[in-house]
Amino acid sequence: MHDVVIVGAGPVGLFLACELGLAGCSVLVLEREPESGSPLKGKLLGIRGLSAASIEAFRRRGMLHELRTASGVHDTPGADAEAHEPTSLRGGHFAGMRLDPGRIDAAALPYRLPGAAMDGMRTYLEAVETTLSEQAIRLGVEIRHGVTVSALTQNEKSAIAHAGEHEYAARWVVGCDGGRSTVRGLAGFSFVGTEPQFTGYTMQVTVAGAEKLHFGTNLTPTGMYLHFAAGHIAMADFDGGAFDRSQPLTRDHLQSVLRRVSGTDVTLTEVHLASSFTDRAMQTTTYRRGRVLLAGDAAHIHSPLGGQGLNTGLGDAMNLGWKLAATVHGHAPDGLLDTYTRERHPVGAKVLDWSRAQVAVMRPDPHCQAIQGVVRDLIGTGDGATYVSERLSGVSIRYDLGSEHPLVGRSAPDLHLEDGTRLSDLMRDGRGVALDFSTARSLRGAAEGRESRIRYAAGPAEDDLGLGAVLVRPDGVVAWAGERTPDREAFEEAAGQWFGGPES
Structure with a gap:
């Protein structure tokens, strides 16, 4: 029996498989298509834009250079391929109305370090899937093509995906099988929303x-x-x-x-x-039913306006992977897996509304065309362009983790230690990271007591943003931030909340 069976070998399923494989889980991916390639995934019809949030995810797992190469994006001679910013796909559009990149104020974003904070990268589905499948295989993930799941059963200890005469048993099953998800229907998820306009x-x-x-x-x-x-x-x-x-x-x-x-x-x-x-916009009411979970289009569908679908799905996989792995290995704190729905469902709901808003503005009638004029004026301003770009890039996402600190719940900036190490360098093994900039190093013992789950790094930073220390989850989200003299007790509480107790 595998730890996890993933149904669907698209980008979301493969990214999730990589996360679980990185954590040492036994993973089987089932894909109904007999082969991985398709003309619809090639360089023309398969073209996609990766947001800043998705690029951060690939960088943190050391796959950005490989993805850039597969996408035909050439690095600047002499530049560090992982550190160098991707070919700019800055700006984007709202309902077909383009943003002026020059009006986007990256400095307005809280706790973002200087750089192309909201830039994206142009790629295509085949390049993304090739990069992820090769990484998954290196991590010991098994991928089987030509397998069509026809039934699904589960009990308190396992779930079984049935395909013809074959049964694939696992402790958990995750449906990443797209907008017409078989897993979603078989597991009885409620799928609600609005009907299409076009x-x-x-x-x-x-x-x-x-x-x-x-x-x-x-x-x-x-x-x-x-x-x-x-x-x-x-x-x-x-x-x-x-x-x-x-x-x-x-x-x-x-x-x-x-x-x-x-x-x-x-x-x-x-x-x-x-x-x-x-532009049918639908979402499941929960992302988990028993031992079956959903991610990507299986959990939420909407129009492709603004290129949010792939990026939202990758965000689902990054959020779910480490939580499911911790649950498999038995060191997840109580309720950790339930935070997947709690954190990602609101993100999906906002993306659906973002899609609906664009469709409403695009409708070919005099009233909607009048609104187009107003929206053009608004996104032509600095504040309007910055707001739309924040939404498209994913950098505005913030999970409610119960802290008033403005950095907690956000994607961590790629902090640079003075020895040249970047936060993203420390995250390639899928562990959380405790960065301690203070001179007291009072967090060392607390972090090293969970060394299989948290990597501890200490020393001055090129720009510590006025912080004494930060605790970063494996998905790159800041779980706790301390001031110049970090509070060890507060750090212990945050570490226990997300990573469980100290190891014996």
């Missing part, structure tokens, strides 16, 4: 008269379309989601929609690849 399309085509289409994102009186290079076009037709997966995506239909939303008479001479989607 059918969206993404396609790689050959277009006669392509010069009539404006590049970039275009909001029109009849819909929306995005025109990229090499015949890559996306569009939204506000038909209430009626067409999605209900009929074949023929050349005539795609041409008709494109002509309508673009207001042009372009002709599609050839359709190479095409798929559809909607």
Whole structure:
């Protein structure tokens, strides 16, 4: 019996598998597709933007350089590939209205060190999955393709995924099997939300008269379309989601929609690849039922506007991984696994509302178009651009951990010790980190009493942000922050809350 069976070998399932493998868990990943590759995951239709939060996660696990290489992002000659900031994908958009990167005030973010705090990186799904699957295999994770889960049973000690005549038993099962999750349905999760307003399309085509289409994102009186290079076009037709997966995506239909939303008479001479989607926004009421958990699109779906889906799912995996591993190994404090839903469900709910807000602004009617004008004015200001960029980058996420300290619950800044060590360097083994900048070193014994769960590092920092010490969870979230003279008793309490008692 495995410790964990993960259903779904997409980016979320693979990232979670890496986290669990790093912690020494026995992990089996089941994927229904017979092979990992797909044209829809390639460099055109599979293109995705990684947020600052996701890039931090890859950096903390030492996978950023490999991901950059797989994505075709070349490092600056002579630069440290892990330390160097990724190729900028700064700014983003709200409902197709682009932000001016020059108006974004990174200094306005609390406790962020100088640097490209909100920059992102362009990649594509195949590159992400390749990087993660190779890392998972190195960590001893087993990945099986061509396995379709058809039933799920569980008891107080285990859960079993059934696939035909085969049974895959584990102490825990995690569904990372996408928006049409089989695990979600089999385990009886409630899935609630709002119905779609549009059918969206993404396609790689050959277009006669392509010069009539404006590049970039275009909001029109009849819909929306995005025109990229090499015949890559996306569009939204506000038909209430009626067409999605209900009929074949023929050349005539795609041409008709494109002509309508673009207001042009372009002709599609050839359709190479095409798929559809909607802005249906749904979320499970909890992310755990017994010994079955959900992450990524299995737990929440919404439109791809703003590129939040992949990044939110990776955040789920980073949050869940260390908590589930601690539970497997028997040293999790009481209720640790329940904090997964408590912390990540509100994040997912905000992303769904962010998606709904964009759809509402994009609707092709005079009232919504009037709102577009107001929103354009607002995001054209420094405060407006910074607010939207904070939301897109993920750096504004803060979990309520019961502390008034403004850094607690936030992603830790990548603090640099004077010996050249970075916080991200200390997190590659998946342990928590106690950084002690004070001269007293009074936290050493308390941290080293949990040395298999907490790495202790001491010494001056290039910029300690006025702190005496910080305790960082394995997912990079600050669990506790102390002033110039850290309170050992408070540190002990925080360490016990997140990492359990001292080791014998």
